[in-house]
Structures are given as C-alpha cells and as structure tokens.
Amino acid sequence: MSVAEERIDRLTELARDAARAGEADLARQYVRRARRIAERNRIALPRRFKRFTCDRCDAYLVPGRNARVRTRDGHVVVTCGCGGHARYPYRRPDSDDAV
Numbered sequence: 001m002s003v004a005e006e007r008i009d010r011l012t013e014l015a016r017d018a019a020r021a022g023e024a025d026l027a028r029q030y031v032r033r034a035r036r037i038a039e040r041n042r043i044a045l046p047r048r049f050k051r052f053t054c055d056r057c058d059a060y061l062v063p064g065r066n067a068r069v070r071t072r073d074g075h076v077v078v079t080c081g082c083g084g085h086a087r088y089p090y091r092r093p094d095s096d097d098a099v
C-alpha cells in the first residue's frame, strides 16, 4: 500500500468517525482531502470511500442518518440528504464482486 493510499484510508476513517459524531462539515473536509490526494496521485478511490461519500456535496454518508439506502431492480440506490443519489448494481453474494 502506497503512502497516498494509506492517507486516503486514514482520512476515510476520520470522515466516518466525524460523520457518526454529527460533525458533517468536518467529515466533508476529510472527504475532500482524500479526493484531492487520489487525484494528485492518480489512484482510484477505494470502493468503501466511493460508496459512502456523496459525489454532489462530498458528505460522508451514514445510512439512517444523512443517507437513505434502498434496493431497486438489481441496484442499490443511495440518496444523500442533499438530494444527490448514486446507483450501484449488486450481484449474488457468491459472486467475487459482491460488496
């Protein structure tokens, strides 16, 4: 794991903890910092990061608190409190690609 990847990992944890503690703005700062590191280093953001952050407002999403998670026609639809949503296809649990 590269230094950049480790920093992104750490920022993801910080963002999650901040979001759970109700510090939404602080969580956003961590999310933005992690995105910037990924861009600069041209590395992909981990799936965990992409699934739990809003592309529209950079919020760290906590289902039940600032995000709604629903399944629909083979997709998971995550709706952020800002109104932005993201859809992810899901597969059977025995698939390698299952989340």
Ligand SMILES: [Zn+2]
Pocket: 054, 055, 056, 057, 058, 059, 080, 081, 082, 083, 084
């Ligand atoms: Zn949002």
